[in-house]
Amino acid sequence: MRDPATGLAIEASGLVKTFGSTRALDGIDLAVPAGTVYGLLGPNGAGKTTAVRVLATLLRPNGGQARVFGHDVVRDADAVRGKVSLTGQYASVDEDLTGMENLTLLGRLLGHRKPAARDRAAQLLAAFGLTEAADRQVKKYSGGMRRRVDIAASILNTPELLFLDEPTSGLDPRSRSQVWEIVRSVVAHGTTVLLTTQYLDEADRLAGRIAVVDHGRVIAEGTPGELKSSVGTGTVHVRLRDAGQRPEAGRVLAAALGAPVQAEADPVALTGRVAGDDGRLQAGERAARALSELAAAGIVVDDFSLGQPSLDEVFLVLTDRPAEPAGDEMEAA
Amino acid sequence: MSTATATPTGTTASYVPSAETLGAVMAPGARPPRPSPVAASLAFGWRAMLKIKHVPEQLFDVTAFPIIMTLMFTYLFGGALAGSTSEYLQYLLPGIMVTSVVMITMYTGVGLNTDIEKGVFDRFRTLPLWRPAALVGMILGDMLRYVLAGSVILTVGLVLGFRPGGGVGGVVAGLGLLIVFSFAFSWVWTMFGLLLRSERSVMGVSMLVLFPLTFLSNVFVQPATMPGWLQTFVEVNPIAQLVTAVRSLMAGTPDAGAITWVLVASAVFATLFGVLTMYRYNRV
Numbered sequence A: 001m002r003d004p005a006t007g008l009a010i011e012a013s014g015l016v017k018t019f020g021s022t023r024a025l026d027g028i029d030l031a032v033p034a035g036t037v038y039g040l041l042g043p044n045g046a047g048k049t050t051a052v053r054v055l056a057t058l059l060r061p062n063g064g065q066a067r068v069f070g071h072d073v074v075r076d077a078d079a080v081r082g083k084v085s086l087t088g089q090y091a092s093v094d095e096d097l098t099g100m101e102n103l104t105l106l107g108r109l110l111g112h113r114k115p116a117a118r119d120r121a122a123q124l125l126a127a128f129g130l131t132e133a134a135d136r137q138v139k140k141y142s143g144g145m146r147r148r149v150d151i152a153a154s155i156l157n158t159p160e161l162l163f164l165d166e167p168t169s170g171l172d173p174r175s176r177s178q179v180w181e182i183v184r185s186v187v188a189h190g191t192t193v194l195l196t197t198q199y200l201d202e203a204d205r206l207a208g209r210i211a212v213v214d215h216g217r218v219i220a221e222g223t224p225g226e227l228k229s230s231v232g233t234g235t236v237h238v239r240l241r242d243a244g245q246r247p248e249a250g251r252v253l254a255a256a257l258g259a260p261v262q263a264e265a266d267p268v269a270l271t272g273r274v275a276g277d278d279g280r281l282q283a284g285e286r287a288a289r290a291l292s293e294l295a296a297a298g299i300v301v302d303d304f305s306l307g308q309p310s311l312d313e314v315f316l317v318l319t320d321r322p323a324e325p326a327g328d329e330m331e332a333a
Numbered sequence B: 001m002s003t004a005t006a007t008p009t010g011t012t013a014s015y016v017p018s019a020e021t022l023g024a025v026m027a028p029g030a031r032p033p034r035p036s037p038v039a040a041s042l043a044f045g046w047r048a049m050l051k052i053k054h055v056p057e058q059l060f061d062v063t064a065f066p067i068i069m070t071l072m073f074t075y076l077f078g079g080a081l082a083g084s085t086s087e088y089l090q091y092l093l094p095g096i097m098v099t100s101v102v103m104i105t106m107y108t109g110v111g112l113n114t115d116i117e118k119g120v121f122d123r124f125r126t127l128p129l130w131r132p133a134a135l136v137g138m139i140l141g142d143m144l145r146y147v148l149a150g151s152v153i154l155t156v157g158l159v160l161g162f163r164p165g166g167g168v169g170g171v172v173a174g175l176g177l178l179i180v181f182s183f184a185f186s187w188v189w190t191m192f193g194l195l196l197r198s199e200r201s202v203m204g205v206s207m208l209v210l211f212p213l214t215f216l217s218n219v220f221v222q223p224a225t226m227p228g229w230l231q232t233f234v235e236v237n238p239i240a241q242l243v244t245a246v247r248s249l250m251a252g253t254p255d256a257g258a259i260t261w262v263l264v265a266s267a268v269f270a271t272l273f274g275v276l277t278m279y280r281y282n283r284v
Helices: A048-055 A077-081 A099-109 A114-127 A143-154 A173-188 A200-206 A224-229 A243-257 A283-296 A311-319 B019-026 B037-054 B056-082 B085-104 B106-118 B120-125 B133-160 B167-195 B199-215 B228-236 B238-251 B256-281
Strands: A008-019 A022-033 A037-041 A063-068 A084-087 A161-165 A192-197 A209-214 A217-222 A235-240 A261-263 A269-273 A301-307
Touching: A008 A048, A008 A192, A022 A037, A022 A048, A022 A063, A022 A192, A022 A209, A022 A217, A037 A048, A037 A200, A048 A063, A048 A161, A048 A192, A084 A143, A099 A114, A099 A143, A099 B037, A114 A143, A114 B019, A143 A161, A143 A173, A173 A192, A173 A200, A173 B019, A192 A200, A200 A311, A209 A224, A209 A311, A217 A224, A217 A311, A235 A243, A235 A283, A243 A261, A243 A269, A243 A283, A283 A301, B037 B056, B037 B133, B056 B085, B056 B133, B085 B106, B085 B133, B085 B167, B085 B199, B085 B238, B106 B120, B106 B133, B106 B167, B106 B199, B120 B133, B133 B167, B133 B256, B167 B199, B167 B238, B167 B256, B199 B238, B228 B238, B238 B256
Parallel strands: A037 A192, A037 A209, A084 A161, A161 A192
Antiparallel strands: A008 A022, A008 A063, A209 A217, A235 A269, A235 A301, A261 A269
């Protein structure tokens, strides 16, 4: 289940992939421990999908090298294919076929005879709550069901490494949490999962380690906790009753927290980073003092919270710009 | 068949993933050995059958189109070219059958292009399989369409008065040769299907190739009245050779030269464009 030499499921160094003049991957290094969920986090166009496609043997890199369980993704692509599965960003199942037919087809392609393939398909559909929809065409499925049949197709061969490319994009909250549960079950069974996402909370909830990707490069790597603590001790979020009081509230907060305060897009919201411990006051004490000073100034506060910095803030600190989609850049070919 | 999205009912709202059931399906049973190239190709062929079952409208172009072609050209040219429509039909039918079936081969490229656009090939390409299986299976499915189109034209022809001298054996042999050539020729379109960006451009290129190949031939008229340079083109045009061979088989007077030519051309098309297609397929 792992490269005996390193214990790594994926080992990539200096991966480069260009499309014309676009450097989609600009020297990516990755070390993904076997048996874990590893998150590739970044905005649209950062190169996440390209990285997954190279590692899944769909694209040949222009430079660098990558090994999956010790097998080179270019020279030994067939051995890699025997160990991995991919759930792409767009449906990697045939929408004209029913759920049952899709999974039966895949079973046959993996070497099962038709009756065995059908049994395996029925078993998977049941486990993914799709028995009732088994004989409906996939194009008539809801977004969440489509995602589930796609993941079911990916674990049909119990892969050792599962690539999930933005598995929850466009899903409603309930379907998202269903996918999260599925990912947790899959990894609990021993499969390594490489997950790309632009949802920062998703990486935070699922991944043991995260690589933050931007412009085809890994700009930070570590556990979610490490990434957060590299940014600061905490953040205060405040929501006011009255937007008109915001300028005054900002001044009071900034003074109390000992750090600049940011006005959010929401006209009643403010966010302030709490200054680090300076020997006199803990972050919590500063926050508590800030809240009482707001009250003393006659400012009505509807919501007040002190939290660890979000990965959005991590991204902001790492790149000096918010984690917004890059827009015109190419994500994949 | 309605393409409107039916409101999903039932299972979505109530589904709660259970670690236990998911763990059970993840438990590795004995992994079967990899399928043989033939088994994998046949599985993809089964996929093509299923697609026809779910989207039967796609058979329109292998049924209605050939019927229209046959009727149109028989009655348009029959009187002028051969004195009577039934006389002309004896000459035209094998040719119009070749034209229609060869025209239909272009949908192989269009279909592949659409499939790749949709992403399902990403999954196929990450499976440890004999690489050409997905494409071979697809073309196997298309061969059913070729047989269907050929049979439709033959039926229409027989109703209109086509009386082949070769009898059942000759007709089956002629149709068989046509299917063999079409299988080989389909690899031209798989290459374009992988090379070009959109379904529309695949269509465009296909028409650009197919129109001259089918019309600048001996399908509609004897090449004897054509200018010399055109006669030279017709002589090397594989479609013209195919028409000569099919015509001779159906008439019961097999033309060994033309048949050999067609078989060699088929081998060349399948090998050359098969290799080019697979080169491209591995690097999409």
